[in-house]
Amino acid sequence: MLEYAGVKKISGPLIFIESLPELLYGEVVEIFSPDGEEKLGKVIELGDELAVIQVFGETGGLSPSRTRIRLSNDTFKIGVSRDVIGRIFNGMGRPIDGGPEIVAEEFLDVNGFAINPVSRSYPRDFIQTGISAIDVTMTVVRGQKLPIFSGSGLPHNELAVQIARQAKIYDRDFAIVFAAMGVKHDIARYFIESFEKSGALRKSVVFLNLANDPVIERLITPRCALTIAEYLAFGMGMHVLVILTDMTNYCEALRELSSRRGEIPGRKGYPGYMYSDLASIYERAGKIRDRDGSITQIPILSMPEDDIAHPIPDLTGYITEGQIVLSRELYRKGIYPPINILPSLSRLMKSGIGEGKTRKDHPHLSDQLYAAYSHAVWVRNLAAIVGEEELSQKERLYLKFADSFETRFMRQGFEEERSIEESLDIGWEVLTTLPEEELHRVTMEEIEEFYRRFRRA
Template sequence: MVLGNPLTMVLPFYLRLTWIFLASIVTQLVFMTFLCIHHMFTCAVDDYFTSGSSINPSERTYPEEMIQSGISTIDVMNSIARGQKIPLFSAAGLPHNEIAAQICRQAGLVKRLEKSDNLLEDDGEDNFAIVFAAMGVNMETAQFFKRDFEENGSMERVTLFLNLANDPTIERIITPRIALTTAEYLAYECGKHVLVILTDMSSYADALREVSAAREEVPGRRGYPGYMYTDLATIYERAGRIEGRKGSITQIPILTMPNDDITHPTPDLTGYITEGQIYIDRQLHNRQIYPPINVLPSLSRLMKSAIGEGMTRRDHSDVSNQVRMAICSTNICVPLSLITPGLLHAKGS
């Protein structure tokens, strides 16, 4: 039996180790080069990414002061604070598009007064902007928004993003993110208080379901992806105020509930993330009441920080509570009047 030279047997093993070591070093160098190039390009756009990210909780400041919508049922009963996210729950056939256009026409900052009765510097009209994003709308609705903004002069302060129903699905998914990236630039670089209106988030959720089905992912409730809650949170949580920055981002996403079903996954998950809701009622709309906003199921959880002395009126909260109690009493008496005629005209009713 002839044995080979031990050096010739061991040498290839060490050569293989050397090649593996060199290959790992080259791979790390290529990866570091890629990171450097990526950092150069991201710095060129001021670190604003389309996908964005939610605000770090440690950097948030509590939403305060009020943004007026020009609609009394919202401003009096469900006041919106700067930096709040509050959805508008609607359904097919209800005038949510008209309400959104009205908010764009009439919205503004409520001027605060200091003890010296001097207006604060950041309450001027020049410090307010609107970012409007429409997703999956038809041509008629798109023309309605564009024409309304142009005729009423609100186009001067509105940044408009329109995604039509015949546009690619992936554009519907990226539209709200582009709108929020624009809002972040206006708020945190230009120091403006930005109101972001997103319509229709139900179309966005349907697009998300379509992409999830194309990727053959495991479906969740009603065919929507299981990560839809997280995906919606990445959009809604970009609203707020950052410590040390003057601007703020306030969100009013609009959802159309299929068959007026508030338990549908899209409004249901949205309610868990946002800070209240504004409810458009079909019965009020059928009675030709405009805007058909039902104040009883509506709620603004941050209303207390947006109203009061120095911001709106000292008795704002008391007036809101008394109006709500009067509406509750009416809703109780109307059904009883069907049983007891004349109850509404009775003394003390």
């Protein structure tokens, strides 16, 4: 291995060294500090005279003349094998659970490669999460990427745990890949303990980059996790659920690096290529034709100031296949899970619901619930201005509908698991608050078969 001593300049997480013809663009290098401490870095710019290395870790303690660099002649790769299941790694993919090193079957580039669109198989298999709001109005399918947009103090972690526990993703071999980026220690522990309790830990691969771990390391963590996930899904044929939390911390790290590199900032200081960078993470989900496995992604991100137009949720929403948006207002009302269905969406639900998948009335029922709830919220706002007395008879019914929708349909326990039939029935039940002629989104036959049945009951 080629090794050389001395660097030209150190600035934040960046090291500038004299360029060498042997260096590869994107090469991973080992960096030894004067005290013998070892770090990893990656070549992110390669010029005539200088090469720029991004260090995954702190550069404190490094000095220009006494730092040594060892080349690897390779890009960033991670060793994969079936044995990673049940193990805990740090943000760079090194085991931290005291267990043995992984004996790698293969070394894979953490950046992965894009799935050829002609090889993709369109996700169509319904996953029952046991949560009515999700199953009926934003159905998840196997191979989807569906983020949770949350805010600080909202129960997104609970929701993610409940989904991971109840999701019927597993008719066969399955695994959970969990990657924490800049997450507080107790939150990481909450996840691990919850997985342990439900017995899922044996089936999990955990990557932890905690709040006090190096910021730049966060840029690698989700890529390590997804490389493992791809290996398990497309190599071993397993159904993999990937939970990434918190993507906001990841984006902060990206911004920090970008500003250190002196790049032209985009919106709110985030780099202009953040869309492409996030896409290189989120797009690593899906199913491949003629292969058994699948990757379903649930990234969690906290919206700064609960602002859905902030660049992080905004760019995420443009890439992912929908979003589950949590609402502070509902949470304050004591409703769990506090999912605001109006801005929430599952783009792939249409192909996973209906006759032969869930139930034939599902598509129209879901449409009708959205339409009615959206109008009900409008009426509620109106009532706040003009007072309830000024409302018409019909508008008052909508107020009633909003309440029963939130308390009967949406609200459910953390341990409560509802089958899709139950959830759909509850949907019809709350619709009976409204008169028949208000339901324009369902067919006469559906009114006949479902609405009238629940109306009578």
